Amino acid sequence: xxxxxxxxxxxxxxxxxxxxxxxxxxxxxxxxxxxxxxxxxxxxxxxxxxxxxxxxxxxxxxxxxxxxxxxxxxxxxxxxxxxxxxxxxxxxxxxxxxxxxxxxxxxxxxxxxxxxxxxxxxxxxxxxxxxxxxxxxxxxxxxxxxxxxxxxxxxxxxxxxxxxxxxxxxxxxxxxxxxxxxxxxxxxxxxxxxxxxxxxxxxxxxxxxxxxxxxxxxxxxxxxxxxxxxxxxxxxxxxxxxxxxxxxxxxxxxxxxxxxxxxxxxxxxxxxxxxxxxxxxxxxxxxxxxxxxxxxxxxxxxxxxxxxxxxxxxxxxxxxxxxxxxxxxxxxxxxxxxxxxxxxxxxxxxxxxxxxxxxxxxxxxxxxxxxxxxxxxxxxxxxxxxxxxxxxxxxxxxxxxxxxxxxxxxxxxxxxxxxxxxxxxxxxxxxxxxxxxxxxxxxxxxxxxxxxxxxx
Amino acid sequence: xxxxxxxxxxxxxxxxxxxxxxxxxxxxxxxxxxxxxxxxxxxxxxxxxxxxxxxxxxxxxxxxxxxxxxxxxxxxxxxxxxxxxxxxxxxxxxxxxxxxxxxxxxxxxxxxxxxxxxxxxxxxxxxxxxxxxxxxxxxxxxxxxxxxxxxxxxxxxxxxxxxxxxxxxxxxxxxxxxxxxxxxxxxxxxxxxxxxxxxxxxxxxxxxxxxxxxxxxxxxxxxxxxxxxxxxxxxxxxxxxxxxxxxxxxxxxxxxxxxxxxxxxxxxxxxxxxxxxxxxxxxxxxxxxxxxxxxxxxxxxxxxxxxxxxxxxxxxxxxxxxxxxxxxxxxxxxxxxxxxxxxxxxxxxxxxxxxxxxxxxxxxxxxxxxxxxxxxxxxxxxxxxxxxxxxxxxxxxxxxxxxxxxxxxxxxxxxxxxxxxxxxxxxxxxxxxxxxxxxxxxxxxxxxxxxxxxxx
Numbered sequence: 001x002x003x004x005x006x007x008x009x010x011x012x013x014x015x016x017x018x019x020x021x022x023x024x025x026x027x028x029x030x031x032x033x034x035x036x037x038x039x040x041x042x043x044x045x046x047x048x049x050x051x052x053x054x055x056x057x058x059x060x061x062x063x064x065x066x067x068x069x070x071x072x073x074x075x076x077x078x079x080x081x082x083x084x085x086x087x088x089x090x091x092x093x094x095x096x097x098x099x100x101x102x103x104x105x106x107x108x109x110x111x112x113x114x115x116x117x118x119x120x121x122x123x124x125x126x127x128x129x130x131x132x133x134x135x136x137x138x139x140x141x142x143x144x145x146x147x148x149x150x151x152x153x154x155x156x157x158x159x160x161x162x163x164x165x166x167x168x169x170x171x172x173x174x175x176x177x178x179x180x181x182x183x184x185x186x187x188x189x190x191x192x193x194x195x196x197x198x199x200x201x202x203x204x205x206x207x208x209x210x211x212x213x214x215x216x217x218x219x220x221x222x223x224x225x226x227x228x229x230x231x232x233x234x235x236x237x238x239x240x241x242x243x244x245x246x247x248x249x250x251x252x253x254x255x256x257x258x259x260x261x262x263x264x265x266x267x268x269x270x271x272x273x274x275x276x277x278x279x280x281x282x283x284x285x286x287x288x289x290x291x292x293x294x295x296x297x298x299x300x301x302x303x304x305x306x307x308x309x310x311x312x313x314x315x316x317x318x319x320x321x322x323x324x325x326x327x328x329x330x331x332x333x334x335x336x337x338x339x340x341x342x343x344x345x346x347x348x349x350x351x352x353x354x355x356x357x358x359x360x361x362x363x364x365x366x367x368x369x370x371x372x373x374x375x376x377x378x379x380x381x382x383x384x385x386x387x388x389x390x391x392x393x394x395x396x397x398x399x400x401x402x403x404x405x406x407x408x409x410x411x412x413x414x415x416x417x418x419x420x421x422x423x424x425x426x427x428x429x430x431x432x433x434x435x436x437x438x439x440x441x442x443x444x445x446x447x448x449x450x451x452x453x454x455x456x
Numbered sequence: 457x458x459x460x461x462x463x464x465x466x467x468x469x470x471x472x473x474x475x476x477x478x479x480x481x482x483x484x485x486x487x488x489x490x491x492x493x494x495x496x497x498x499x500x501x502x503x504x505x506x507x508x509x510x511x512x513x514x515x516x517x518x519x520x521x522x523x524x525x526x527x528x529x530x531x532x533x534x535x536x537x538x539x540x541x542x543x544x545x546x547x548x549x550x551x552x553x554x555x556x557x558x559x560x561x562x563x564x565x566x567x568x569x570x571x572x573x574x575x576x577x578x579x580x581x582x583x584x585x586x587x588x589x590x591x592x593x594x595x596x597x598x599x600x601x602x603x604x605x606x607x608x609x610x611x612x613x614x615x616x617x618x619x620x621x622x623x624x625x626x627x628x629x630x631x632x633x634x635x636x637x638x639x640x641x642x643x644x645x646x647x648x649x650x651x652x653x654x655x656x657x658x659x660x661x662x663x664x665x666x667x668x669x670x671x672x673x674x675x676x677x678x679x680x681x682x683x684x685x686x687x688x689x690x691x692x693x694x695x696x697x698x699x700x701x702x703x704x705x706x707x708x709x710x711x712x713x714x715x716x717x718x719x720x721x722x723x724x725x726x727x728x729x730x731x732x733x734x735x736x737x738x739x740x741x742x743x744x745x746x747x748x749x750x751x752x753x754x755x756x757x758x759x760x761x762x763x764x765x766x767x768x769x770x771x772x773x774x775x776x777x778x779x780x781x782x783x784x785x786x787x788x789x790x791x792x793x794x795x796x797x798x799x800x801x802x803x804x805x806x807x808x809x810x811x812x813x814x815x816x817x818x819x820x821x822x823x824x825x826x827x828x829x830x831x832x833x834x835x836x837x838x839x840x841x842x843x844x845x846x847x848x849x850x851x852x853x854x855x856x857x858x859x860x861x862x863x864x865x866x867x868x869x870x871x872x873x874x875x876x877x878x879x880x881x882x883x884x885x886x887x888x889x890x891x892x893x894x895x896x897x898x899x900x901x902x903x904x905x906x907x908x909x910x911x912x
Contacts, residue, residue: 007470008536014463080464081548081839092537110566112841112876154836174881180888181835379637380610383537385568420568422878425630432636 009086010253017084018248020071021241024279025064025351027286030358032064032237032350033325036312041456044322052219053238054229056127060238069241071123078122078155079245082111087253088382088417094401096381101404103397104261105417106250106277107384112178115387115419116273117148117233120242124231125152125160134227135159139189139214141168142342143175143423144387145233150182161228163189163217167208175423189214196220196318211344212317212331219320234270235315235324240351243276246416251280254414261292261414263400267392268296268305268363269342271349277416278361285360294361295400296352297392299371300440301339304329304348305356305363307446312456313347323456326353329441330449336439340427341368342389346449366395367438372431374398375421387419388427465542466709473540474704477527477697480735481520481807483742486814488520488693488806489781492768497912500778508675509694510685512583516694525697527579534578534611535701538567543709544838544873550857552837557860559853560717561873562706562733563840568634571843571875572729573604573689576698580687581608581616590683591615595645595670597624598798599631599879600843601689606638617684619645619673623664631879645670652676652774667800668773668787675776690726691771691780696807699732702872707736710870717748717870719856723848724752724761724819725798727805733872734817741816750817751856752808753848755827756896757795760785760804761812761819763902768912769803779912782809785897786905792895796883797824798845802905822851823894828887830854831877843875844883 025031034043049058060069071079090103108116128136135158140146146162153160162184169176169188179186189209190197194217200207207213222230233239254260264281266274274296284290296305304327313328315321328347335344348356355361368388375391377398378384386394397415404411421428430436481487490499505514516525527535546559564572584592591614596602602618609616618640625632625644635642645665646653650673656663663669678686689695710716720737722730730752740746752761760783769784771777784803791800804812811817824844831847833854834840842850853871860867877884886892 011467112835112839151839155839173885174878177881177885177888178841181832181841181884183836376637379568380639383534383568383607383611385634385637422630425633428637429629429633432633 006089006257008091009088010257011086012084012249012253014080016252017076017079018071018245019076020068022244022248022279022283023063023067023069023241024244024283025237026067027283028354030354032354035322035324036456038314038319038322041323041454051223052230054128054131054133056130057124057238060241061236072126075122075126082118084249085110087250090382092381093378097398097401097405099401099405100408100410101401102410102412103401104254104412104414106246107417108246109384109387109417109420113144113148113151114422115144115148116243116246116276117145118151119245119276120233120239120272121145121148121152122155123242125149125156125158128229129156129158133229135161136229136231137161137163137218137222138231138233139163139211139218141165141211143168143172143179144419146184146186147175147178148233149231150179150184153184154182160184161221162186163191163214165189165209165211165214172423189217191217194220210317215316216318216320234272234345235347235349237351239272240275240279240349243272244279246273246276247279247281250277250414259412262411263293263295263413265295265297265393265396265400265413265415267343267389267416267418268298268348268352269389270345271352273416273418275349275352282355282360295396296356296361296363297396298363298365299335299339299341299343299392300365300367300438302329302335302344303365304346306365309450310353310357311453313453315347324350326350327356329446330453332452333446333449336441338437338439339368340388340430340436341371341392342387343392364396366392369431369436369438371395372428372436384417385421386417387421388424390416390418393417462545462713464547465544466713467542468540468705468709470536472708473532473535474701475527475532476524478700478704478735478739479519479523479525479697480700480739481693482523483739484810486810488810491778491780492912494770494775494778497779497910507679508686510584510587510589512586513580513694516697517692528582531578531582538574540705541566543706546838548837549834553854553857553861555857555861556864556866557857558866558868559857560868560870562702563873564702565840565843565873565876569600569604569607570878571600571604572699572702572732573601574607575701575732576689576695576728577604577608578611579698581605581612581614584685585612585614589685591617592685592687593617593619593674593678594687594689595619595667595674597621597667599624599628599635600875602640602642603631603634604689605687606635606640609640610638616640617677618642619647619670621645621665621667621670628879645673647673650676666773671772672774672776690728690801691803691805693807695728696731696735696805699728700735702729702732703735703737706733706870715868718867719749719751719869721751721753721849721852721856721869721871723799723845723872723874724754724804724808725845726801727808729872729874731805731808738811738816751852752812752817752819753852754819754821755791755795755797755799755848756821756823756894758785758791758800759821760802762821765906766809766813767909769909771803780806782806783812785902786909788908789902789905792897794893794895795824796844796886796892797827797848798843799848820852822848825887825892825894827851828884828892840873841877842873843877844880846872846874849873
């Protein structure tokens, strides 16, 4: 095994790291539809967006023609603290499966936030700092995004207010504590610090909160405090832009060894990891320079691509955010309470939605117990404890590799390993105890949720 | 900052990774004293040791003349899954401190076990497998070693029985769960699976257990089941040997850029990390080829080097293990209950003890609240959430760098960042809440514990 020319882990040199983000929209013939104002249902103007997001990010959000955005020096310096991330050749997994396929994964979990979210967190915090703002607000559910943003803000000396879904705040004290290590102000949501929070508390005094409510509080806090803006860790086109660093590094690392993937696989919740990983490959595909099979993997309990509709919907349950045209299960959709595997957003990035609708990529959904089995197998074979989110991609990569074993094809499979599972051990425990289930929404559940949407 | 020739992270190529471990004892004029049989107080023979440890490890334990041991191919392949570990140039920390010192750290936390312990775990598991054994037993307190051993055994298909101190088992369910991901059999200690466990349970039905008791159970389990041996994650000379991979990689990475450290700093509990990091540097020093200041850092609440005596003592509280000549606080010494920072072993590696006694290295002790403050500062500046253990070295490195700031000296400081703090957030929380204290043993405490030792 060790005589192979390709090492177990390919690290780019610092000098080979991307100096610009790639804006996939520039190469799309059918551009993603614009965000709409939730009040007027008209396209959001830069000015309207500027009340919520900081100016440079608004520019990035609205620009669908400029192919590259230079990564500012300060962000590149920050990236060097945890990037380049390794591209791993999964020799052990290949051997264990006995497949002729060659498997690679881009591992984004080797930083304290534990996931790829940090790539966009530092960019968003940086532009807020550049604009002379005091701080940013956001919401967090499981805590990956909140941790990443806390780290970025701490580095830049920016105030960071995180509204954390109350039941997570109580059930995940360690996630909360990591954010506090980074000096973030973490408030369980709903809280009495915002109007919307007080209203919900008055109505439902014992509620454990929801992501929708936390978003509403974070947006209210940002827009009511001078010098603050709101930031979001997925779904938005600006986030896809920043996350392109994943795909750009991956492509550079593969090209260094003359490798080209046949199949590219990523898990998909809001789409930030998948969009980032596939960006430069999809660009080649759209320009007719190469062809790749690209597969989005989603949980069967939150199947926006495979069972949702492509239409305008709110990005949040509270309906305070702009509407996006996307594959969606409806903004009031909630995955079953037994769902532990992340990727629980009801919709999907507009960029990815348009690409999927245009037939440039496939989507599959997988069952959560299969996902955790794949996660545990992977941990034992490759040594890394994966996040449940990432394990959706692992499972699908293994399935494709086993198909190669049947057909004898030596395909090259690339997947995104977005993060680590250190903070998901309660879910692993559920899996070990055999009490994890696989509830999927009925057609009626989805139809009911979609029926509540405005007709745009 | 980015124009510097030396990158933020230096990764060796796979071809540059060490192919042999370095046995520091070979270069020691004063060899460490032999282990003694706890019954006869005579030096342990290979045969006696072979009842507890597997044969190849006994050979390594007893060999103080062979300078290099080839690392078997299978272990090198496993190392490639998570090694080489990065040698990081702490540019951000240097800038923040405004020091002319150049700071480097070798980061051993980028693997799922979260620490350097995996380096020896895979070696010990490998030799057990080679000997045709069914499995190994061990004890674990905080869980770092147990996790590392579980990963190694899972990779090799070896059974792994971990006796975990009962209060840790209950208070650290996630540590326990990681071990279960890797298929380990984790038993809270004391348990009814061993004679010694049943005896203790009968006497103290409500006890939360102790490391000493867990060791006794693990040794009994290993010696009473055919095909099992006991393994230990620190203190032993074989462990120092395996951990030399840390120092060998570090030295190779520094030499690649023409860098030589002036000061080398490592935290010290049983000594496995410190011994591994300094090994090749200390070798040069002993051979008169170079000079380095080498500093061991220990917690003020468990100060074996700085306040202990150099004499024979049992390696375990239960007095079933051999005696080692070492700096010790006495095997009945227990650090104060408010001590949360790891490194709680009462003694110190015989190899390091002899080197310290011969004046080849220094030792300092530090207060735990200072350690946690250094840990939090480091997390914010360098982006990595450090283990409390590692943070002893961080604090001392920062102190040395500040001394350089005063004197204007451009010294090169190297320290070992042994692991991550993902499973130590309860301690961080205590620190944030301001309820962490700094109880240190009185002279009477230490004298009382030492008075119980046999006169050898």
